[in-house]
Amino acid sequence: MVRDFKALLSIVLLLMAAGGQAWAAPVKILALGTSITQGYGLPPGTEFTVQLQAALKRDGIEAVVTNAGVSGDTSAGGLARLDWSLADRPDAVILELGGNDMLRAIAPAETEKNLRAILARLKAAHIKVLLAGMHAQRNLGPDYVKQFDAIYPRLAHETGVLFYPFVLDGVALNPKLNQADGMHPNPAGVKVMVARMLPLVKKLVGR
Numbered sequence: 001m002v003r004d005f006k007a008l009l010s011i012v013l014l015l016m017a018a019g020g021q022a023w024a025a026p027v028k029i030l031a032l033g034t035s036i037t038q039g040y041g042l043p044p045g046t047e048f049t050v051q052l053q054a055a056l057k058r059d060g061i062e063a064v065v066t067n068a069g070v071s072g073d074t075s076a077g078g079l080a081r082l083d084w085s086l087a088d089r090p091d092a093v094i095l096e097l098g099g100n101d102m103l104r105a106i107a108p109a110e111t112e113k114n115l116r117a118i119l120a121r122l123k124a125a126h127i128k129v130l131l132a133g134m135h136a137q138r139n140l141g142p143d144y145v146k147q148f149d150a151i152y153p154r155l156a157h158e159t160g161v162l163f164y165p166f167v168l169d170g171v172a173l174n175p176k177l178n179q180a181d182g183m184h185p186n187p188a189g190v191k192v193m194v195a196r197m198l199p200l201v202k203k204l205v206g207r
Contacts (some may be wrong), residue, residue: 026062027205032078032085032118033096033132036167037069039190041179046187051194052201059198061207066090074100075114082118086125092204093122096132096167098151105140108147115151119159130204131156132167132197162200170196 031037031049039047053065068085070077078097095118101111115131122129133152136145156163168185170192171177177189185193 026064027092028088028090029063029065029092029094029201029205030068030085030088030090031065031094031096032082033069033094034073034099035069035071035184036099037094037096038067038071039069040071040184041181042184042187042190046190048190048193051187051190052198055194055198056201056205059202059207061202061205063205069096072100073097074104074106075111075118079114079118082121086127090127092128092130094130094132094201094204095119095122096134098148099134099167102134102136102140102148105144108144108151111148112151112155115155116159119155119161123159128204129159129161130197130200131159131161131163133163133165134168135166135172162204164197164200167193167197169193 029052031052037048039049047067048069049065049067053063056063056065066088068081070081075097078095095115097118098111098115101108119129119131131152133156134148136148138145140148152163152165155161166172168189171185171189173182174189175182177185177192179186
């Protein structure tokens with residue numbers, strides 16, 4: 001019996017040495033955001049989180065990407081639901097909030113305060129973060145645009161988190177990549193988002 005157990009243990013150790021990452025649990029990524037993350041207007045299975053998880057798998061990274069996007073949510077709403085959003089103890093968070101603040105013309109200082117509080121809590125919990133930025137619509141006036149657009153690079157610089165400057169980079173204002181409302185990406189637009197963000201997400205999870 002002891003000899004059989006030792007033989008089995010030797011096989012397991014050899015497989016672990018050969019398999020490496022195959023024995024590791026999937027990395028858990030929480031996408032905390034707005035309708036862009038949630039998948040507003042998209043057919044099931046084409047949302048950002050689903051496409052990102054599939055892209056990671058194609059690159060040999062086993063991950064579970066949880067959709068914590070809420071349509072219409074503000075930075076204050078994201079902060080209010082942060083604790084229960086983290087209940088599953090993710091390894092990393094993609095933070096995509098603030099766009100609805102801008103659409104409601106909430107004071108940029110208020111948005112920055114909420115995002116800063118979220119980042120502080122994530123840091124205290126030792127959770128890695130990828131901050132996805134947003135750009136203000138230019139019809140809000142130069143003062144508002146200047147203040148809002150400065151939020152994300154400043155927070156990224158001060159906190160040292162990974163930074164993706166514009167979550168809709170390559171997608172915004174392209175009719176072929178957006179739904180009829182001109183604001184939310186269609187499945188093809190989400191594919192572009194994932195492809196452009198993927199290198200930073202892989203860096204986020206250390207792969």
